[in-house]
Amino acid sequence: xxxxxxxxxxxxxxxxxxxxxxxxxHAYPSLKTAVISKVYPMRSHTVAAEGGCAAVIKDxxxxxxxxxxxxxxxxxxADQDAVEAFVRDASKEVIxxxxxxCPWNRExxxxxxxxxxxxxxxxxxxxxxxxxxxxxxHALFQTSLKYDNLKRYDEWFVAGLLVDDGKxxxxxxxxxxxxxxxxxxxxxxxxxxxxxxxIYAFTSNAGIKTGDGAALAYREGAPIKDMEFIQxxxxxxxxxxxxxxxxxxxxGGYLFNKDGKRFMEQYAPSxxxxxxxxxxxxxxxxxxxxxxxxxxxYGSYVHLDLRHLGEAKIMEKLxxxxxxxxxxxxxxxxxxxxxxxxxxxxxxxxxxxDKDGKTPLAGLYAAGEGACVSxxxxxxxxxxxxAEILVFxxxxxxxxxxxxxxxxxxxxxxxxxLAKEKMDFIQRRYIRTENGTERVGAILSDLxxxxxxxxxxxxxxxxxREGIEAIQxxxxxxxxxxxxxQSQVFNTELVGAMEMDNxxxxxxxxxxxxxxxxxxxxxxxxxxYPNRDDAQFLHHSLAYQTPDGPRMExxxxxxxxxxxxxxxx
Amino acid sequence: xxxxxxxxxxRYNPDNGPxxxxxxxxxxxxxxxxxxxxxxxxxxxALNHIKAEVDGSLSYRWSCRMAICGSCGMMVNGxxxxxxxxxxxxxxxxxxxxxxxxxxxIIKDLVVDLTDFMDKLRSVKPWIIRENKKDDxxxxxxxxxxxxxxxxxxxxxxCINCTLCxxxxxxxxxxxxxxxxxxxxxxxxxxxxxxxxGREDRRKVVAAENGVWKCPVVGDCTEVCPKxxxxxxxxxxxxxxxxxxxxxxxxxxxxxx
Amino acid sequence: MNTPNTSPSPEVTRTYRRPIxxxxxxxxRSTILFMIREWSSVFVALYAICLLGQLWALSEGADRYNALxxxxxxxxxxxxxxxxxxxxxxxxxxxxxxSGRIFGSGPLSPGAVTAINYVVWIAASxxxxxxxx
Numbered sequence: 001x002x003x004x005x006x007x008x009x010x011x012x013x014x015x016x017x018x019x020x021x022x023x024x025x026h027a028y029p030s031l032k033t034a035v036i037s038k039v040y041p042m043r044s045h046t047v048a049a050e051g052g053c054a055a056v057i058k059d060x061x062x063x064x065x066x067x068x069x070x071x072x073x074x075x076x077x078a079d080q081d082a083v084e085a086f087v088r089d090a091s092k093e094v095i096x097x098x099x100x101x102c103p104w105n106r107e108x109x110x111x112x113x114x115x116x117x118x119x120x121x122x123x124x125x126x127x128x129x130x131x132x133x134x135x136x137x138h139a140l141f142q143t144s145l146k147y148d149n150l151k152r153y154d155e156w157f158v159a160g161l162l163v164d165d166g167k168x169x170x171x172x173x174x175x176x177x178x179x180x181x182x183x184x185x186x187x188x189x190x191x192x193x194x195x196x197x198x199i200y201a202f203t204s205n206a207g208i209k210t211g212d213g214a215a216l217a218y219r220e221g222a223p224i225k226d227m228e229f230i231q232x233x234x235x236x237x238x239x240x241x242x243x244x245x246x247x248x249x250x251x252g253g254y255l256f257n258k259d260g261k262r263f264m265e266q267y268a269p270s271x272x273x274x275x276x277x278x279x280x281x282x283x284x285x286x287x288x289x290x291x292x293x294x295x296x297x298y299g300s301y302v303h304l305d306l307r308h309l310g311e312a313k314i315m316e317k318l319x320x321x322x323x324x325x326x327x328x329x330x331x332x333x334x335x336x337x338x339x340x341x342x343x344x345x346x347x348x349x350x351x352x353x354d355k356d357g358k359t360p361l362a363g364l365y366a367a368g369e370g371a372c373v374s375x376x377x378x379x380x381x382x383x384x385x386x387a388e389i390l391v392f393x394x395x396x397x398x399x400x401x402x403x404x405x406x407x408x409x410x411x412x413x414x415x416x417x418l419a420k421e422k423m424d425f426i427q428r429r430y431i432r433t434e435n436g437t438e439r440v441g442a443i444l445s446d447l448x449x450x451x452x453x454x455x456x457x458x459x460x461x462x463x464x465r466e467g468i469e470a471i472q473x474x475x476x477x478x479x480x481x482x483x484x485x486q487s488q489v490f491n492t493e494l495v496g497a498m499e500m501d502n503x504x505x506x507x508x509x510x511x512x513x514x515x516x517x518x519x520x521x522x523x524x525x526x527x528x529y530p531n532r533d534d535a536q537f538l539h540h541s542l543a544y545q546t547p548d549g550p551r552m553e554x555x556x557x558x559x560x561x562x563x564x565x566x567x568x569x
Numbered sequence: 570x571x572x573x574x575x576x577x578x579x580r581y582n583p584d585n586g587p588x589x590x591x592x593x594x595x596x597x598x599x600x601x602x603x604x605x606x607x608x609x610x611x612x613x614x615a616l617n618h619i620k621a622e623v624d625g626s627l628s629y630r631w632s633c634r635m636a637i638c639g640s641c642g643m644m645v646n647g648x649x650x651x652x653x654x655x656x657x658x659x660x661x662x663x664x665x666x667x668x669x670x671x672x673x674x675i676i677k678d679l680v681v682d683l684t685d686f687m688d689k690l691r692s693v694k695p696w697i698i699r700e701n702k703k704d705d706x707x708x709x710x711x712x713x714x715x716x717x718x719x720x721x722x723x724x725x726x727x728c729i730n731c732t733l734c735x736x737x738x739x740x741x742x743x744x745x746x747x748x749x750x751x752x753x754x755x756x757x758x759x760x761x762x763x764x765x766x767g768r769e770d771r772r773k774v775v776a777a778e779n780g781v782w783k784c785p786v787v788g789d790c791t792e793v794c795p796k797x798x799x800x801x802x803x804x805x806x807x808x809x810x811x812x813x814x815x816x817x818x819x820x821x822x823x824x825x826x
Numbered sequence: 827m828n829t830p831n832t833s834p835s836p837e838v839t840r841t842y843r844r845p846i847x848x849x850x851x852x853x854x855r856s857t858i859l860f861m862i863r864e865w866s867s868v869f870v871a872l873y874a875i876c877l878l879g880q881l882w883a884l885s886e887g888a889d890r891y892n893a894l895x896x897x898x899x900x901x902x903x904x905x906x907x908x909x910x911x912x913x914x915x916x917x918x919x920x921x922x923x924x925s926g927r928i929f930g931s932g933p934l935s936p937g938a939v940t941a942i943n944y945v946v947w948i949a950a951s952x953x954x955x956x957x958x959x
Contacts, residue, residue, distance in 0.1 A: 039630075043630075095710065099704065099707070103726055103762075105719075106715060108715065108716065110714050134637055177676055206632040208632045320637075324635060442621070485626035489677045490676050492620075647854075743846065785864070787860045789856050792856065802927050806928055809928065
């Protein structure tokens with residue numbers, strides 16, 4: 001195999017990956033940098049973020065407030081030094097992206113406007129109508145085109161990391177269009193691959209969200225962290241969980257049960273509909289479980305009512321919500337309440353990094369949803385994730401660049417032999433499948449059903465045990481898959497199989513982490529352990545791959561100035 | 570028997586074909602799938618069903634399934650559409666014919682080659698250009714921009730790069746060197762952004778032979794745009810602007826570039 | 827052009843470009859109307875030639891001009907003028923509509939711009955009518 005050499009490879013072309021790429025291309029023009037992405041960068045799931053991006057930019061706000069809101073939102077599992085760095089950088093990053101053309105909504109005088117978001121004690125969410133992720137991603141992508149020294153591999157899939165003696169040497173990647181595998185050498189690799197939403201059936205996440213980065217790191221011995229913390233967003237559109245932004249509540253929307261009661265009065269009287277997502281989602285589930293939900297062909301739901309906002313405000317601030325409702329639910333929120341139910345939305349966990357994006361594996365970095373710094377702890381506040389991809393994308397980019405400047409490249413012969421080993425594995429596992437019987441599609445749909453049922457919003461010991469066993473059986477079945485496409489060209493079946501393998505690996509860690517954490521904190525709610533237990537569980541969970549499944553370790557939480565307290569809204 | 574629907578999908582596989590002569594079309598052929606009809610399925614749902622249950626070798630692009638990533642455009646009964654937001658019930662009980670987006674070379678099945686489009690997108694310099702290069706590094710304060718100033722380019726900033734407009738554009742079909750609707754709309758978006766100073770830089774590309782003047786004003790680009798970007802208006806306005814500035818530069822004794 | 831997205835491998839997969847038949851424009855109403863508009867420019871040019879011919883005749887004196895007028899009243903000529911007139915009218919209507927799309931933005935809607943076009947056209951026609959008679 002030929003070797004294509006680079007200094008830094010960024011895996012993933014979404015917000016975090018492009019931000020990292022620009023950071024390096026701009027400040028380190030002599031480094032050979034490339035972004036490798038399994039889809040064209042502007043297809044990345046950042047594009048689907050709607051509500052906004054949090055940062056302190058107004059005089060009535062300050063960094064300590066933003067930090068505390070984030071930490072309280074995280075149910076005190078966030079690392080506070082990382083959060084402090086995050087809120088400081090976020091204020092600069094949102095201006096930076098403005099200067100790169102992001103069309104933030106404005107005040108009449110031309111300054112950037114902010115809106116309310118859940119769990120925030122101030123209005124601090126910048127937004128571009130309700131297409132914030134779309135505008136942010138396209139601004140980043142278009143700005144990235146300015147740099148001749150930022151190479152791209154569009155529609156390439158990373159099949160494995162090449163690690164030599166505990167140090168990154170590059171990646172083995174599939175050129176999807178040609179169906180050929182290549183060695184891409186690099187001194188540093190930054191994983192910006194997003195979360196693992198597709199392991200759930202009812203999810204707001206795109207088809208590409210398959211946890212690739214977490215699985216890549218995990219297989220090479222880098223730990224993944226806090227995977228049991230999955231965020232369920234309160235407003236997933238029936239029937240399939242498409243996101244209706246939290247901004248619809250930030251702009252004044254109400255939640256009603258079937259009796260027409262604003263039930264949030266009962267659960268979060270001071271914040272009402274703008275409590276953090278984990279709390280609102282559980283409140284909706286409580287209403288549904290108590291029989292106060294509405295019923296339809298797609299199951300039980302509650303109403304998100306925007307009608308009192310009026311058509312003009314909806315068109316100005318929430319045009320995409322209206323578009324989505326009309327196109328995907330056949331109803332118009334100007335005249336009807338929106339049928340919603342909590343939808344799997346965000347992976348708080350990810351590849352374990354420090355606040356500069358560094359992982360324990362030399363030369364490996366991570367940023368964005370696929371990384372876990374952690375600033376979100378047990379529950380992420382809405383609009384902190386777009387800020388996160390900017391802040392930590394840039395930080396990881398700079399850290400990786402400093403490392404790559406002094407690191408030595410891996411010897412070419414060594415890369416060849418590492419790649420050959422991986423290639424043999426790939427041939428055996430995914431390509432030579434004539435004797436197999438299992439369809440990948442069936443395994444995927446069984447996994448998604450298992451995760452929805454056993455590792456959903458509410459978790460119980462019994463269900464989790466069943467879930468873990470089911471995942472182990474699915475892993476068994478995966479050993480016997482059969483692929484039908486013979487042609488190499490644009491073989492999405494092969495890509496799908498490798499993604500499926502990644503999802504199984506990560507789902508196992510999600511379920512086991514949830515099983516081990518015998519408390520309720522943030523997005524992890526155990527019916528059998530309904531309270532937070534700081535004495536035993538104020539720690540992160542690290543998962544390491546072993547032949548017998550994940551090995552879990554504990555990692556203390558960094559606390560600077562905010563001691564854990566009861567979390568009430 | 571449960572209700573069914575027929576999908577005829579045009580397929581192409583560069584590795585197949587008795588003569589290996591794609592110019593004869595012997596590898597580009599229709600295949601009909603009959604699947605259960607679900608009235609709430611999008612065409613993309615139907616494709617995912619076929620891929621998972623019937624024929625795993627079918628290739629197509631998709632991702633967000635909420636009409637914002639721009640991946641899943643195809644010719645649906647001859648018209649370019651996003652398949653995630655086009656539903657079977659619009660056609661049932663009639664059958665649906667799916668082809669890869671028109672005017673693009675086909676890589677495999679419903680996957681087309683976007684290399685040319687990506688190059689064109691980059692050629693119009695779609696980023697904020699400032700006379701003072703240091704401007705974009707200053708993060709102490711934002712550029713001011715009033716809502717009215719933003720309004721003047723906002724519509725053209727909504728393009729998701731789905732390339733339906735290229736599939737609808739006969740000029741692009743006949744002359745693939747035409748810059749095309751989305752790229753010109755993007756030029757318009759940056760040229761009309763009060764923060765940008767790059768209009769002159771872009772004129773060389775947009776007003777060139779393969780720029781706006783290749784557009785014969787059919788208007789189908791605007792008709793098929795799922796985000797109401799109205800590239801046709803952007804192109805025609807750019808023609809007017811570039812004609813006017815040509816005229817004034819001519820009056821001033823320039824070469825009328 | 828220098829694109830960062832060039833594939834690093836020399837072999838490029840064989841793509842298939844579908845041929846475009848000469849009848850491509852017959853498949854859709856919008857392109858049929860478009861082709862009629864394109865062809866209508868030929869008639870606009872014919873009209874311009876007619877006008878130039880009349881001017882030339884006029885410059886040659888009253889006799890020449892009156893002879894031309896007499897010939898114009900023949901049946902064939904009338905039919906030709908009706909056909910030309912219809913195409914020119916079609917050409918005008920489509921451009922009025924397009925100009926609405928181009929210039930209609932903000933407070934001035936596309937419909938308003940098109941309407942202004944018609945108003946100016948009718949006003950000019952009336953003005954010329956009074957000027958002549």
